Amino acid sequence: MTKITLGKGINAGLRAAMEADPKVVVMGEDIGKLGGVFRVTEGLQKDFGEDRVIDTPLAESGIIGTAVGLALRGYRPVCEIQFDGFVFPAYDQIISQVAKMHYRSMGRIKMPVVIRIPYGGGIGAVEHHSESPETLFAHVPGLKVVSCGDPVDAYWMIQQAIASDDPVIFFEPKRRYHEKAELDESVPPALPLHQAKVVRSGTDATLFCYGPMVKTCVQAAEAAAEDGRQLEVVDLRTISPLDLATIFASVRKTRRAVVVHEAPYTLGPGSEIAARVTEECFYHLEAPVLRVTGYDTPYPPSRMEEEYLPDLDRVLDGVDRVMEY
Amino acid sequence: MSESMPGSAPEVFAPHEAPVSPPQASEEVEFVQLLTPEGERVEHPDYSFDLDDEAIKGFYRDMTLVRRIDTEATALQRQGELGLWASLLGQEAAQVGSARSLNSKDMVFPTYREHGVAWCQGVDPLRLLGLFRGVDQGGWDPKDNNFHLYTIVIGAQTLHATGYAMGQQRDHAIGDAENGECTIAYFGDGASSQGDVNEAFIWASVFNAPVVFFCQNNQWAISEPIDRQTRIPLYQRAAGFGFPGIRVDGNDVLATYAVTQQATKRAREGSGPTLVEAYTYRMGAHTTSDDPTKYRLSEDLEHWKLKDPIQRVRAYLTRSAGVDQDFFGEVDAEADKIAAELRAGCLSLPNPELTDFFQHVYVEETPQLAEQREQFAAYAASFEGEG
Ligand SMILES: Cc1ncc(C[n+]2csc(CCOP(=O)(O)OP(=O)(O)O)c2C)c(N)n1
Ligand SMILES: [Mg+2]
Numbered sequence: 001m002t003k004i005t006l007g008k009g010i011n012a013g014l015r016a017a018m019e020a021d022p023k024v025v026v027m028g029e030d031i032g033k034l035g036g037v038f039r040v041t042e043g044l045q046k047d048f049g050e051d052r053v054i055d056t057p058l059a060e061s062g063i064i065g066t067a068v069g070l071a072l073r074g075y076r077p078v079c080e081i082q083f084d085g086f087v088f089p090a091y092d093q094i095i096s097q098v099a100k101m102h103y104r105s106m107g108r109i110k111m112p113v114v115i116r117i118p119y120g121g122g123i124g125a126v127e128h129h130s131e132s133p134e135t136l137f138a139h140v141p142g143l144k145v146v147s148c149g150d151p152v153d154a155y156w157m158i159q160q161a162i163a164s165d166d167p168v169i170f171f172e173p174k175r176r177y178h179e180k181a182e183l184d185e186s187v188p189p190a191l192p193l194h195q196a197k198v199v200r201s202g203t204d205a206t207l208f209c210y211g212p213m214v215k216t217c218v219q220a221a222e223a224a225a226e227d228g229r230q231l232e233v234v235d236l237r238t239i240s241p242l243d244l245a246t247i248f249a250s251v252r253k254t255r256r257a258v259v260v261h262e263a264p265y266t267l268g269p270g271s272e273i274a275a276r277v278t279e280e281c282f283y284h285l286e287a288p289v290l291r292v293t294g295y296d297t298p299y300p301p302s303r304m305e306e307e308y309l310p311d312l313d314r315v316l317d318g319v320d321r322v323m324e325y
Numbered sequence: 326m327s328e329s330m331p332g333s334a335p336e337v338f339a340p341h342e343a344p345v346s347p348p349q350a351s352e353e354v355e356f357v358q359l360l361t362p363e364g365e366r367v368e369h370p371d372y373s374f375d376l377d378d379e380a381i382k383g384f385y386r387d388m389t390l391v392r393r394i395d396t397e398a399t400a401l402q403r404q405g406e407l408g409l410w411a412s413l414l415g416q417e418a419a420q421v422g423s424a425r426s427l428n429s430k431d432m433v434f435p436t437y438r439e440h441g442v443a444w445c446q447g448v449d450p451l452r453l454l455g456l457f458r459g460v461d462q463g464g465w466d467p468k469d470n471n472f473h474l475y476t477i478v479i480g481a482q483t484l485h486a487t488g489y490a491m492g493q494q495r496d497h498a499i500g501d502a503e504n505g506e507c508t509i510a511y512f513g514d515g516a517s518s519q520g521d522v523n524e525a526f527i528w529a530s531v532f533n534a535p536v537v538f539f540c541q542n543n544q545w546a547i548s549e550p551i552d553r554q555t556r557i558p559l560y561q562r563a564a565g566f567g568f569p570g571i572r573v574d575g576n577d578v579l580a581t582y583a584v585t586q587q588a589t590k591r592a593r594e595g596s597g598p599t600l601v602e603a604y605t606y607r608m609g610a611h612t613t614s615d616d617p618t619k620y621r622l623s624e625d626l627e628h629w630k631l632k633d634p635i636q637r638v639r640a641y642l643t644r645s646a647g648v649d650q651d652f653f654g655e656v657d658a659e660a661d662k663i664a665a666e667l668r669a670g671c672l673s674l675p676n677p678e679l680t681d682f683f684q685h686v687y688v689e690e691t692p693q694l695a696e697q698r699e700q701f702a703a704y705a706a707s708f709e710g711e712g
Binding site for chain 2: 057128302304314
């Protein structure tokens with residue numbers, strides 16, 4: 001057992017994947033000597049060399065475009081995008097090339113590319129450093145989209161993502177990089193990559209969340225318990241594909257659901273979950289599925305982010321509203 | 326394609342013959358210099374500095390004030406009053422020299438580090454702090470001082486500058502070196518790798534746009550040294566795009582002024598773009614969040630300290646222009662006053678309201694967003710009085 005942070009969990013997971021498979025290469029801006037601006041790749045270049053831990057020129061389209069080429073040549077590139085807001089110069093390569101290669105080649109070409117993106121707000125950063133663009137990828141056929149919510153998942157999910165033959169957009173909750181947990185590497189991962197996890201069991205309503213909002217929702221559930229309300233918390237872990245079986249099972253049990261994410265409200269992951277739950281669990285529902293999310297504005301200047309981001313109070317307000325029906 | 330191409334045989338380059346030169350040690354760097362680090366004026370065959378010592382005193386004042394503003398902002402960050410600051414330390418001459426060569430109608434597109442250019446354009450330094458304090462995302466109107474908002478997404482503004490310049494061209498605002506207009510785009514050595522920057526070069530070239538690309542090569546893009554972006558001196562890239570490139574000692578305010586002035590003049594006349602590479606050094610951390618001891622040697626810093634852009638002007642003014650100590654004392658006093666005002670202004674910047682920010686998403690607010698704004702306001706009001 002070792003105590004690790006979420007950031008260190010990804011670091012250890014990358015290290016394990018690189019040790020297991022010499023074709024795994026890591027690439028991005030400032031990931032070598034500096035170890036990345038969040039130190040997630042710290043020490044990797046020293047131990048695996050500059051051929052496998054590549055400080056790239058400053059161009060995101062170049063990072064992803066060359067990762068495609070490396071993948072064609074049999075490598076498994078793990079690309080770091082420095083911040084959420086800087087993935088867009090690479091968007092064309094991701095959407096038109098990475099996502100469609102397998103389809104266009106009738107399955108002959110695989111794209112085992114992982115794109116790591118530190119995302120979300122709450123760190124007091126300047127613009128373009130706090131965004132939650134997961135929907136912009138989850139909406140694209142051919143991409144898989146996941147987000148880890150705790151250090152143990154961080155360790156295993158990054159390895160599972162690297163092992164995936166489909167491209168995976170791996171969203172890392174940057175404000176949770178320093179969260180700690182005990183990790184026992186000898187215990188195999190409890191779940192496959194694309195399965196959700198019930199992190200707290202309850203009967204009155206379900207909170208669906210992922211990434212940075214998992215901690216917030218667990219705290220909300222603890223607070224609600226003091227008022228005699230038993231909330232179930234489901235860490236979705238996978239946004240595309242959604243683990244609908246776990247989602248439906250929870251809703252059939254609690255009959256009420258609130259989806260929580262930092263990403264804007266309209267057409268966010270919550271929209272899809274609400275639609276699917278309505279389609280499949282209509283007769284179990286006591287209330288419409290509600291969403292507690294970021295607002296439909298660009299991410300605001302940091303002095304306002306506390307108001308913008310869903311927090312314990314807003315989650316509980318959402319719970320109050322589903323309970324009122 | 327198995328058939329050979331018609332016409333004359335194409336030129337063939339063997340990869341090993343490609344003109345790749347190893348990154349140069351800074352001692353060997355060739356650039357336009359008109360004032361040595363020791364404060365001696367030197368001649369250059371193509372560029373001369375034709376202003377008087379009063380103008381040089383003005384540059385000294387600009388650079389000193391700008392450095393003081395920058396130091397104060399760093400201190401404000403350390404004390405928790407700013408979330409972040411990107412220091413311009415070491416780049417004062419590159420910024421002041423280039424900006425002072427601009428005419429009042431020229432337009433500037435900065436990165437996030439152009440505090441010295443902002444100063445020369447007349448932007449109130451307090452306005453620069455809003456972005457870094459987290460109360461706005463650029464608190465000035467670009468039209469007031471012909472100074473666009475800071476652009477954080479690396480390189481994007483070079484295309485904006487080029488498009489703006491194409492507008493100046495279409496407005497027939499060029500063709501006359503005195504009254505014509507031009508645009509200047511600032512960017513870094515790291516940015517030179519971005520597709521946007523390379524596209525801007527192509528656009529500017531084929532449309533002969535009146536734009537000056539001003540690259541501050543401060544040797545670093547966060548932790549990545551310049552040789553991660555290029556194997557040839559950056560200014561030489563311009564030739565491949567079809568316009569002139571020139572390297573200037575970016576720590577020499579006279580040379581930076583003279584070189585940029587020629588480039589802007591060329592643009593205003595209608596002769597098209599120029600790439601200016603200002604060879605300088607980022608003396609501070611990338612930003613206040615960065616720890617440069619992780620990736621660079623302090624010897625480099627010592628070496629570059631000897632090339633300080635302000636010290637050499639002071640040496641010149643003292644030794645060769647007979648400027649007395651009173652002048653320097655006055656500038657220092659002015660700097661302290663500006664810094665104190667900046668600090669007071671920063672502390673009294675009002676905290677914004679999220680409701681105001683809903684209103685700026687669209688010109689015409691959508692009904693859905695208006696509803697969201699009202700719901701948010703009602704929710705926020707429900708906490709009022711709870712302390
Ligand atoms: C598209 C994009 N990718 C990454 C970043 C993160 N980032 C901010 S500054 C920087 C380095 C920029 O280096 P350079 O262009 O040399 O400018 P300098 O900071 O040295 O002035 C990076 C990678 C960004 N802002 N935008
Ligand atoms: Mg630089």
